[in-house]
Every structure is written in structure tokens, then in C-alpha cells.
Amino acid sequence: MRIETIRAAGDRPAHIRHDDLISAKGISVVMARQLILQNIDLSVPKGSFVSLIGPSGCGKSTLLKVLAGLVQPSQGSVSIAGLAPTEAARKRMIGLVFQDANLLPWKNAVDNASMLLGIADKSLSRSDLRARGQEMLELVGLGDSAHKRPNELSGGMRQRVAIARALALDPAVLLMDEPFGALDAITRDAMGQSLLEIWQRTGKTIVLVTHSIDEAIHLSRHVHVLGIKPGRIESLDIALPYPRDLSVTEDPEFVRLVVQLRTMLRASHQPGGAS
Numbered sequence: 001m002r003i004e005t006i007r008a009a010g011d012r013p014a015h016i017r018h019d020d021l022i023s024a025k026g027i028s029v030v031m032a033r034q035l036i037l038q039n040i041d042l043s044v045p046k047g048s049f050v051s052l053i054g055p056s057g058c059g060k061s062t063l064l065k066v067l068a069g070l071v072q073p074s075q076g077s078v079s080i081a082g083l084a085p086t087e088a089a090r091k092r093m094i095g096l097v098f099q100d101a102n103l104l105p106w107k108n109a110v111d112n113a114s115m116l117l118g119i120a121d122k123s124l125s126r127s128d129l130r131a132r133g134q135e136m137l138e139l140v141g142l143g144d145s146a147h148k149r150p151n152e153l154s155g156g157m158r159q160r161v162a163i164a165r166a167l168a169l170d171p172a173v174l175l176m177d178e179p180f181g182a183l184d185a186i187t188r189d190a191m192g193q194s195l196l197e198i199w200q201r202t203g204k205t206i207v208l209v210t211h212s213i214d215e216a217i218h219l220s221r222h223v224h225v226l227g228i229k230p231g232r233i234e235s236l237d238i239a240l241p242y243p244r245d246l247s248v249t250e251d252p253e254f255v256r257l258v259v260q261l262r263t264m265l266r267a268s269h270q271p272g273g274a275s
Ligand SMILES: Nc1ncnc2c1ncn2[C@@H]1O[C@H](COP(=O)(O)OP(=O)(O)OP(=O)(O)O)[C@@H](O)[C@H]1O
Pocket: 031, 032, 036, 054, 055, 056, 057, 058, 059, 060, 061, 062, 063
């Protein structure tokens, strides 16, 4: 990875690398007079798969919302391909997926998949939208379920539609907040593997909030551990080669990384621990 030198960078801050799509610097967030995030720096290389993990309430979702432009930091700045998050969102560069798929119950899968695109681009005809929705459903492995309504889909299938809906915008970045948190373990594994394959096919930059150590290591290139003490963030690079499938979880290096990440997470729960 190339680090920008100050001389070559002109007015670009020295910490911003050429290949960072997302760069958050000095992010602090205060909500209801509580300090949630303090002076957090986060870089996400273009095309990378990054996970955020940490104790409940440490501010993972808040940080994701800051990246999405949904929460304004009290201090600090975020750049997404050189743009402020609200501007990047306006240009459809950000796709969001939450734990709840939030599909419209009266629309079928293909219409749900193209719904945001239809709102964002009023010039598209109904058949254009359907074609794009179908293409995205095929990408997420639901090509045969286009006509089904949400109540005819399983939880995993509904999340696939939510991913298709986000991808229909062709965003540069996919921000995902515990998208598989409500699924059973086997479905969750399968969804993680599908997401990995979608990532490799599309080249999107993905930031995933998760509580699962295995999921973070299976999927990510970089894992960032947020601490319960605001301001603490530690990073772990996952050097396991891609493409990865679930057999990677039996690799001795995977097992070593699980132990290392669990140790980091344990430390992140200590309010008085070292930063
Ligand atoms: N709108 C809000 N107003 C006030 N406080 C908030 C708001 N949203 C979140 N918080 C607080 O900010 C802190 C961090 O919340 P956040 O949801 O970002 O944590 P998290 O790490 O994602 O938690 P979890 O893993 O349980 O989802 C919590 O103490 C929460 O109560």
C-alpha cells in the first residue's frame, strides 16, 4: 500500500493514502451529553473488506452512521472519495444494509430490489427498474424469487433482497450494520460466504459491523476493534488469501487469528485498559 509523502501530497494530509476510499480523521461524537466516540481515525482502502467489532454500546453503529452522513460528528471529518458523506450519499455512492431488511410488504422481491433506485432516478422506466432489480436479485442468488412478497421469503432471503436493493444503486461503498445478526448460525455462514462472493465479483468497498469474531475473520481484510472506552481503536490485518470459503475456518492461521481477536476484544471491554 502506498503512503502519500507530504512533499508529493501538496495539501493532502500525510495520513491519507492514495488507495483509501474512506478516510475518517479525529471523529468525536457527543449524543445526549454523552461522549460516544472520541478522536477516532479510520481508513478504508478502495475495494477492501473491513469489519468493525467491539462491545455492545461502544459506538460501532454510530461510527457507521457518521460514514454514511446520517450522524454529524461533533469534531473531525470524513472523506469518501474526496467528498463529504452527505455529498457522497447524494451521488449514490453509499449503499446501506441494516439488521432489519425493511422491505415493503406489498411489493415483490424485484420491485423491492429496485425501489431505492426508482426513488433516486426518476428517469428510469418501470421496465428498466425491473431489469435492474432482476439483475441484482440474480447477483444475490434470488433470481428465481423475483415475484415473491417479503412474507413468502425467509429471513436470509429478505436480507439478500436488502443487499440487492443497496447494490442496485451501484454504490462505491456498502455500509452494513449487523446484516446477518438475526439469522441462524448456518444461514449466517451461508450469507457471509455469499457476501464474500458478491464482493469479489463487484469490487465494492465494504464496511461491516459485526459481533461475530468468526465472521469478521472469515470475510475481512482488516478488522478494527472499538473499545468501550471512547477513543480506543485497534486494528488487525487478516492475511488469509482470497478467495476464502468456509473451510478457511479450519486453517491453523484462522484459529490463531480468532485467539488474537478474542484477546483484543477482551481488552476492549476494559474501561480503564490501555489504549
Ligand atoms: N440517538 C442517540 N441519542 C443518544 N444516545 C445514543 C443515540 N444513538 C446511540 N446512542 C448511544 O451511543 C452509544 C453507542 O451506540 P451504538 O449503537 O453506536 O453502539 P454499538 O456499538 O453499535 O452497540 P451494539 O453492538 O449494541 O449495536 C450507546 O450508549 C447508545 O445508547
